Amino acid sequence: MRLVLLLSFGLLFSWGAVAQSSKKAARQPLTPDAKAVEAAVVHFFDGMRAGDSAMARSVLAPNARLLSVGADKAGKVLPRETPLPKFLEMIAQPHPQVLDERIWDVRVHLDGDLATLWCEYAFYVGDTFSHCGVDAFQLYRSPEGWKIFAIADTRRKENCDLKAAQAAKAKPTP
Numbered sequence: 375m376r377l378v379l380l381l382s383f384g385l386l387f388s389w390g391a392v393a394q395s396s397k398k399a400a401r402q403p404l405t406p407d408a409k410a411v412e413a414a415v416v417h418f419f420d421g422m423r424a425g426d427s428a429m430a431r432s433v434l435a436p437n438a439r440l441l442s443v444g445a446d447k448a449g450k451v452l453p454r455e456t457p458l459p460k461f462l463e464m465i466a467q468p469h470p471q472v473l474d475e476r477i478w479d480v481r482v483h484l485d486g487d488l489a490t491l492w493c494e495y496a497f498y499v500g501d502t503f504s505h506c507g508v509d510a511f512q513l514y515r516s517p518e519g520w521k522i523f524a525i526a527d528t529r530r531k532e533n534c535d536l537k538a539a540q541a542a543k544a545k546p547t548p
């Protein structure tokens with residue numbers, strides 16, 4: 375019985391050490407390329423907040439795709455695509471309240487001229503919470519800088535970290 379208790383405590387403490395080392399690895403400073411990738415995504419959302427479709431478009435590839443993964447009314451999970459012109463038109467339309475997508479827990483992975491940015495988000499219309507989920511951006515390095523060629527997201531209204539969303543609102547852009 376003592377051996378089982380000792381092993382249990384050993385596993386518990388080693389798991390804590392692994393979790394702490396994982397957190398430390400996540401806190402390492404971003405490379406200049408990773409910062410530039412994050413800046414492109416933030417610029418996209420700044421354009422959306424400003425209602426400036428030209429600003430948002432400036433970091434999008436001409437053939438960028440916008441996809442959401444979610445269940446339809448029958449409960450079948452499918453990706454749904456929003457045509458880029460329709461999305462940019464929606465941004466450009468006057469809104470009485472700001473469309474504010476707040477991101478946090480940003481992770482950037484790079485391999486040469488390809489980057490993936492994965493983050494948590496919460497979407498607000500003005501100060502009213504709408505939904506949350508995860509964004510996954512695919513970017514490539516163009517002569518003009520990092521360009522988004524695909525955005526995929528999930529959407530839900532429950533299990534949202536609204537404290538992190540509030541902190542993300544106050545966070546300065548990179």
